[in-house]
Each structure stands twice: as structure tokens, then as C-alpha cells.
Amino acid sequence: MNSRSISMKDLAISRPNVLYQASLMSALLSGVYEGDVTMAQLREHGDFGLGTFNKLDGELIAFDGNIFQLRGDGTARRASPEQKTPFATMTFFNPTNEYPITRPHSREEIHQVIDEVVASQNAFCAMRIDGDFSRVDTRTVPEQHRPYKPMLEAVKEQPTFHIKNSHGVLIGFLTPEYMQGINVAGYHEHFIDQARHSGGHVLDYQVERGTLTFGTVEKLTIDFPHDKDFLNANLSPENLQEAIRSVES
Template identity: 65%
Template sequence: MKHSVTDCLCEQQLVSTVSGLRQQRPESVIYQTSLMSALLSGVYEGNVTVADLLKKGDFGLGTFNQLDGELIAFDSEVYQLRSDGSAREADPQQKTPFAVMTFFQPQYRHRFSAPASRQAIHDLIDSQVTSDNQFCALRINGRFSAASTRTVPCQHRPYRSMPEVLGQQPTFRFSQRDGVLIGFRTPQYMQGINVAGYHEHFITDDRQGGGHLLDYQLEEGELTFGEISKLVIDLPGDSDFLQANLNPENLDSAIRSVES
């Protein structure tokens, strides 16, 4: 089996991965509002505000009411990544139908001084957080030689399902841009409740552009990440949620189609 130069570099760099960030800190908890299966079924309105989210965490991702773009949060700042490829700071009173938040407490740090693909980065994380039964939160500050994103356009009633909406999603490509990537690795048994596997959002260093990541190549930067073993879910009580079909037959394939 052949190994690429990038693979060899990652194997060498793995030795320098720092895992000494564990200290006496509060337990890490993921807070989630609503379910991915609800979003998939067209439940695009919620009552949780951005201000509410920041009480539950300083780091996370999601979307906004009416599916109006992507949400990215880090360092207690929340941004709206819009369907024209732009970004802006979110208003505290904006609401979300689906979001995932935590107080970011990484346990590992790794410096990339050579290019690394998305898959190589995921492989490195998987080599440290070896159980797929745990959640993982990750962040990269660095320079991206390429980042392909998509951003959902604002929707209006009567709402279509998410697979129908994303058939018309705008996509963007960023080249040689500094920026911040944040994301979660979610266990496979959580498919439908959340998005199983890796789910990542990106914003440029000037906070003017970004989106949901489809693929990326890191040129150089710092990765921090850590496992989380507790999840709290806040389920909506409105009629849209209560009447939604949250367990369709094609749930797994539908989620994979909208997230990849």
C-alpha cells in the first residue's frame, strides 16, 4: 500500500500532538436544540435565540429560522453565513430551529506545518479519540489553500423538505484564505438526532465569508479538539415539530445527501 507525502508528514507530526490540555475543568456538555430529522422534514422555525444559545455554550454550529444561512459560533461570538457567500455577526434576538453548542474545552492540540487534507485531519482526530461512541468538538485556526462551502438560502412557507431545498443550494470556493473551522464528530448511533460523522463550518479571518464545509485542504495551522460524553437535547413543543415525520424510511441517505 502506497503512502502519500502528506500521510508521512502526518505520521511524523502525530508524535508532536499535545494531549496535556486536561486540567481541573467543568464537565463538557453538548447542548442541542431540536433534531436533525426535524430540520430534514421542514421544521425551519424555532424559539431559541442566539442569546439563549450563548448561555449554553461559546462554540457551535447550526442554522437560523427559515433556514436562512449557516450558524457558526466560537469565542462567544455568533455569525450568520449567508446564501450569497457573505457573513455577518448574528443579532442576539435571531432565532434558530436547530443548533449544537458547547463550552469548548479541548484536550488535544496539534500543529500542522505542512499541507493536510480533510481526511488526513479526521484520521488524526480518530487516532486520538478512538471510540466512535463519543462526541468530539474540533477547531482549526489556519490558512486554507482551498475550502468548498455551501450555504442554504432563506425559505418561505409552505416549507419544502431539506433535500428539495439543497438541490438548489449555492456553493462557493475559497482559495488561500486564513480562517476558522469549527465542527463536531458525532457517533453513528446519533444519525437523525444529529448528523453522524463530521459536520464542519468555516468563516474567513475577516469574518466576511464562509459556509458549511463540503471539503477543504489545510495549508498550515493549529488543530485543537477533545471528546465530549454528555448530550442535552431541548425538544420543541410547537405544532410543526409535533406533527413532523421524524423517522422517514430514507433518513440515513437523506442526511448524507444534504450534508455531503
């Protein structure tokens, strides 16, 4: 697959590969849509990540130290420092592999490139594509209001968008299967266009050309909420696996 290692000296890596997580995916699934972690606090834990906003008001994408809100109408805007999240994953992006995309690649082909290089499926991996996309299919859940519905019901109202011929940034994480419920097992990706006007949670894509960079993350830190919603939530429902697959695919 012609992936090559990036020089550690070129990247000037000085930060540990730590993944910070606010809350649990299973809590979000159960309707815990409000958290106390602000965007400013997220930035203390990384310059790269994804998640959502309080009241499930759109998708979160962070890269190069910037955090954007991808809203239910398909638009994007820069997030303010005081906005809060009920669920997010952040890290300082330290890629160790670079793969030049010189021909069209489907989502599955990009994942295959990473899978063939990553030594173990038991480690987290952060990935990023900067490139020209002929197609990116996205969705974004609209803002929710109390009494909150479980996420399986909330996503029934989600609009889907088909972004065509767009240059942009796609970022994501590969999460081990044993972490299902704590996070989203498998690949979880968000996209924003170059103009920072549109994007969302990625359902599928084809990238024509660009650069894929990625690297593993060795440590996970989780901040658990202490509010009533979280403490009373059912965090291990019988249909956990099916429910996550339904809301994320």
C-alpha cells in the same frame, strides 16, 4: 500523528463537557425551519457550536463566544441576540489535544488525526482549526418561505463557493453513527474567514498550516420543540440515512 495532550492547568477547565442541542436533525430534514431558541439563549449553553437560523437562512458558526450567520450569498455577519434557530449544537470548548499542522493536510487527513487519538467512536468530539487554507469548498442554503419544502428539495437551490488562499477558523463536531437523525453522524464542519466576511457549511478543504485542537464531549442535552410543525413532522422517514448524507455532503 504527533498529537499532544494540552495541559488541563493551561486551559483552566472549569466547565463540564456538555453538548447542548436545540431540536433534531430529522426535524430539520422534514422542513421544521422555525424554532424559539434565541442566540442569547444559545450562549447560555456554550461558546462554540454550529447550526442554522430560522427559515433556514444560512449557516451558524460560533466560537470564542461569538455567533456568526453565514448567508446564502456567501457573506457573513455577526448574529444578533434575538435571532432564533430551528437547530443548533453548542458546547463550551474544552480541547484536550493539540496537533500542529506543519504541512498540507486534506480533510480526510485531519479526520484521521482525530480518529487515531479519540479513544471511542461512541463519543462526541469537538474540533477546531485555526490556519491557512489553500481551499475551502462551502455551500449555504438560501432563506426558505412557507409552505416549507423538505430539506432535500431546499438544498437543490443551494449555491456553492470555492474559497481560496484564506486564513480562517474551521469548527465542527464528530458525532457517533448511532446518533444519525438526532444529529449528523460523522464530521460536520463550518468555516469562516479571518475577516469574518465569508464562509459556510464545509464540503471539502485543504489546510496548509495551522493548529488543530479537539476534545471529547461526554454528555448530551436536547431541547425538543413543542410547536405544531415539530409535533406533526415525520422524524423517522425510511430514507433518513440517505437523506442526511445528501444534504450534508
